Amino acid sequence: MSKIIKLRIRNLKKSFGSKMVLNGINLDICEGKSLVVIGASGSGKSVLLKCIIGLIRPDSGVIEIDGKNVISLPRYEREAYMHKFGVLFQGGALFDSLSVWENVAFGLIATRNINRSTARGIALKKLAQVGLSEDVANLSTADLSGGMQKRVSLARSIANDPKFIFFDEPTTGLDPIMADIINKLIVKCTRDLGITGFLITHDMSSARKIADRIAMLYHGKIIWEGAVNKIDNSGNNYVNQFINGKAELPI
């Protein structure tokens, strides 16, 4: 088992006005493993993710990726760092002015300066990896169903062969079967290829399938963290309430 720490977060804080959203987060992810952060809506999951991928600047703390603190990096170096990441957004965030294959190939054309036909070839390969045929490649993204959009978005996030993929609630808004398909695809794209994964969700079935470790975020703090098979015996009331989906206290 590899013990190289891919992502290290120490004492990360972020507040909007007087509202403290992240109040001292500490997390580690080992290389090739997947960490799933669970938490109720509004607990700060999305803010945490956006801090890590550099869309929001945290107030204080350390985010180290491959041993390098990325918070203090200047903008252009930070942009270069993005090459190593793939990000799957909650709503897919596909560019609706472009066709399916152009979406998948977007990062390739933007960063590697390869020509369009080569990029198209790679895009088709990635689409096949997520179970989409060549027929959809020329469609407009607006014509796709929700599940298909998620798959295209997944294909786009793995197009650059990243070493680290972030997932923002990948199964939200999908039916249970499609959610399971997406979960399996995520496992295929991360664990099976030895890629590090960071996923935020409130869908427990998704968390159990994908995670090596699970952390629970509550009121801006990590209140429990452990291996996925320990979560049913966490001994933590909040975690128990969340995984069993009960409306009663304490949350």
Added chain:
Amino acid sequence: MNPLAAIGRNFITFLASTGRIVLFALSIICHCLQPPLYLRLILRQFIEIGYHSLPMVGMTTLCSGMVVALQSYTGFARFFAEETVATVVVISMLRELSPVLTGLMVAGRVGASMAAEIGAMQVTEQIDALTTLSTNPYKYLIVPRIIASIISLPFLVLIGDIIGVYGGFMIGIYKLNFNAASYIFFIVHHLEKIDVIAGMAKAIVFGFLITLMGCYQGFNSRRGARGVGLATTNAVVVASIMILLTNYIITEIFFIN
């Protein structure tokens, strides 16, 4: 509720947003001067902003040229009518009407669509996605629009000048029964280089302002359909006010002294 506090709060909000717009404008200018530039996107914006605005600009300037000819005749040009009408049409079209009307029409058409498009992209996280795909959203979304609009607006105004003067000519010949040859002589006689240049200088500034406001409002659009709708309205209203204001300032710079 203290009315003074309300006035103060609004004033501070106004100052803060003015500051934000200026900073936004400065960073856009910096991005315009640094590679990479996306040529494909610039060309697409030329077609969208320049070519597709042609019918609207032509129609607006034609009608206003005709109206100016008619009004200047009925109002104050019974004597030396040919010379006066020709002069008034040429000067008012070239200096003021063509640039301002073109600016306002393009603000309504292009500025609104920019704010709506970029606002919708912001709401659906497409702009975040651009950043994560190592593409600077300023360079990808704003710079092509700015470049296309500051180049195509002067051409639109130039075309508007020609169509507007021609509109006045048509009214002069067919409605007021002027002599065509002498009308054309007066047009050429009163046509000055500075008028054309001033109109085009205005067009460049207006083009920048329209795109600046469209993109700024889109980028800062709040979530939801209402947020995008508000961004669109603001883009058009603020751009229109800025056009009228800067129009006065540029007129003063060019023509008073």
